[in-house]
Amino acid sequence: MGLLLKILIYCYLCTGVQSVQQIQWLPCxxxxxxxxxxxxxHTETQLIPxxxxxxxxxxxxxxxxxxxxxxxxxxxKLDLRRHVDGVEPEELECVLRRYSTEGIYVRWPVQGAQGxxxxxxxxxxxxxxxxxxxxxxxxxxxxxxxxxxxxxxxPPIADRETITTSVAMVIKTHxxxxxxxxxxxxxLHCQFDIDHRGPDYTVEWHRQRRGExxxxxSHIARSGQTKGTGVVQKALAGGDASYxxxxxxxxxxxxxxxxxxxxxxxxxxxxxxxxxxxxxVSLNVEPTLSLQEGGEQKIVCEAENYYPLDVEIVVHEQDxxxxxxxxxxxxxxxxxNVLLSSHRHNQDQTYSVSAFFxxxxxxxxxxxxxxxxxxxxxxxxxxxxxxxxNVEERVxxxxxxxxxxxxxxxxxxxxVMIPQLPLVGKKTVQKKPY
Numbered sequence: 170m171g172l173l174l175k176i177l178i179y180c181y182l183c184t185g186v187q188s189v190q191q192i193q194w195l196p197c198x199x200x201x202x203x204x205x206x207x208x209x210x211h212t213e214t215q216l217i218p219x220x221x222x223x224x225x226x227x228x229x230x231x232x233x234x235x236x237x238x239x240x241x242x243x244x245x246k247l248d249l250r251r252h253v254d255g256v257e258p259e260e261l262e263c264v265l266r267r268y269s270t271e272g273i274y275v276r277w278p279v280q281g282a283q284g285x286x287x288x289x290x291x292x293x294x295x296x297x298x299x300x301x302x303x304x305x306x307x308x309x310x311x312x313x314x315x316x317x318x319x320x321x322x323x324p325p326i327a328d329r330e331t332i333t334t335s336v337a338m339v340i341k342t343h344x345x346x347x348x349x350x351x352x353x354x355x356x357l358h359c360q361f362d363i364d365h366r367g368p369d370y371t372v373e374w375h376r377q378r379r380g381e382x383x384x385x386x387s388h389i390a391r392s393g394q395t396k397g398t399g400v401v402q403k404a405l406a407g408g409d410a411s412y413x414x415x416x417x418x419x420x421x422x423x424x425x426x427x428x429x430x431x432x433x434x435x436x437x438x439x440x441x442x443x444x445x446x447x448x449x450v451s452l453n454v455e456p457t458l459s460l461q462e463g464g465e466q467k468i469v470c471e472a473e474n475y476y477p478l479d480v481e482i483v484v485h486e487q488d489x490x491x492x493x494x495x496x497x498x499x500x501x502x503x504x505x506n507v508l509l510s511s512h513r514h515n516q517d518q519t520y521s522v523s524a525f526f527x528x529x530x531x532x533x534x535x536x537x538x539x540x541x542x543x544x545x546x547x548x549x550x551x552x553x554x555x556x557x558x559n560v561e562e563r564v565x566x567x568x569x570x571x572x573x574x575x576x577x578x579x580x581x582x583x584x585v586m587i588p589q590l591p592l593v594g595k596k597t598v599q600k601k602p603y
Contacts (some may be wrong), residue, residue: 191250194233195223197240197263197291204320214320219328221265223291225250228333238330240265240289240306245279245335246364252302252341253293262294267323268305270433274314277307277337279365285314287324288434289334294345302341305434306334338363340429342438348445348547351476351517353417357440359410359427371430372410374399378423385425386412419444419476419518445547446519448475452541452554460530462563468528470541470554473521478512481544482524489538489557501540528558535560 199221207213221238224230232239242249253261268288277286287308294301315322326332343358363370374386374397386397388405395402399412410429414421422444428437453469460466472480485501510523524541528534540555 191225192253192256192258192261193225195258195261195263195293196234196237197221197223197265199238199240199265199326201326202267202320202323204323219326223263223265232329232331235329238326238328239332240291241331241333242306243333243335245337247304247336247339247362249291249293249302249304249336249339252300252339256295260296262296264292264294266290266292267320268434269318269320272318273433275432278368279337285310285312287319288337289332290436298346300341300343301345301438302339303436303438304336304340305338305436307337308332308334336364338429338431338434338436340427340436340438342427342440344440345438346441346443348443349417350547351417351419351444351446351519355414355417355442357412357414357425357427357442359412359438359440361408361410361429361436363408363431368431372400372405373426373428373430374410374412375426375428376423377426378420414442417444444476446474446476447547448472448480448521448543448545448552450541450543450552450554452556454556456556457559458528458556459559459561460528461561462530462532464530466528466530468526468539468556470524470543471521472524472543472545474515474517474519475521475545475547476519477546478520479546480520480522482507482509482522483542483544484524484526485540485542487538487540488536490536504539530558530560532560532562534558 199219201217203215222234268290289306292303340361349355369391372388376383386400388395425440451471484504484507487501507526513521542551544551
């Protein structure tokens with residue numbers, strides 16, 4: 170009995186800690202709409218920002234902020250807080266809006282939903298772009314559906330009104346913005362959840378690029394009809410509609426739209442895919458460059474196969490010995506005589522560019538280090554390529570003349586002495602007494 174009591178107390182404490190960590194309310198901006206017909210007969214919509222609160226609780230709970238509009242989210246099979254677990258409230262951006270069913274009025278198939286529903290959307294975005302969650306909030310109504318489009322006459326909402334709703338559908342992505350390299354494989358996350366079983370849903374993926382919209386995948390749950398590839402159909406039953414790009418190429422860049430429709434609702438999340446290919450950096454000289462005093466050398470720093478276009482190349486000169494000083498070390502000096510070639514467009518639609526300059530060698534420059542630094546948005550830190558200049562003292566023409574004269578004199582002496590060697594040998598033999 171004592172052990173069972175301890176287990177119950179432990180479970181209660183764990184539940185209490187978890188409830189403390191869960192978000193209880195969030196400040197939101199409610200973007201209200203005022204729709205009117207202008208003198209030309211066209212519909213005009215005025216957006217009105219209003220202060221609101223998103224509060225989690227039960228029907229009849231007092232509002233946390235009585236001065237604001239309160240959207241009270243009561244319990245349903247979907248808990249919006251589960252999709253923002255572990256996130257601090259100040260890291261969330263909350264936006265509430267009205268949602269029009271575009272004249273489609275059907276009974277929402279959950280227990281207790283008999284009449285017409287008013288709908289709102291709640292979008293939660295992480296401040297650092299880690300996810301985007303859009304939920305549909307259902308407000309039951311006893312009245313009949315409107316004869317015209319619902320947005321022609323939205324029901325008014327007072328400044329301090331409490332609107333009791335529940336979450337009917339959620340669509341979420343963990344990858345609202347993705348940066349990837351060419352030839353890689355990428356998974357674009359999309360997840361959805363609906364508050365009732367066996368919904369008649371449709372899942373679609375589109376790519377928006379340079380004004381063109383392309384359908385990549387579609388699946389209709391009722392008929393089982395599927396077009397395109399990239400989504401695991403078995404995973405759809407569990408709410409996973411993630412799309413896989415098997416091989417990223419330049420044409421893959423764009424905005425990918427995951428949409429989920431359950432009559433009368435249709436929601437979507439965007440995944441912005443950007444390609445960033447880092448440059449390959451090289452120098453046309455070895456790590457140590459040897460030149461004679463007065464010699465000239467063209468130095469070329471290549472940045473190749475990068476994307477997107479913008480790249481920065483800077484060349485610095487410094488004395489490695491002086492830079493090792495703790496106090497008073499001179500800063501690297503940026504060269505001003507560096508020229509850039511025009512950008513070259515490669516076959517894979519990446520870019521290349523060259524930076525070049527000339528070195529006129531002098532003895533004072535010997536030991537200097539030259540560093541080419543390439544910066545690009547795909548790089549966390551710039552790429553640096555360096556070489557050290559070694560300048561040899563130039564020998565004067567008098568030195569070469571003197572050496573040449575000495576060599577010539579030695580050759581003349583040898584030429585004179587070599588014919589005399591046999592005669593000297595004979596004389597030596599004749600002088601012997603035996």
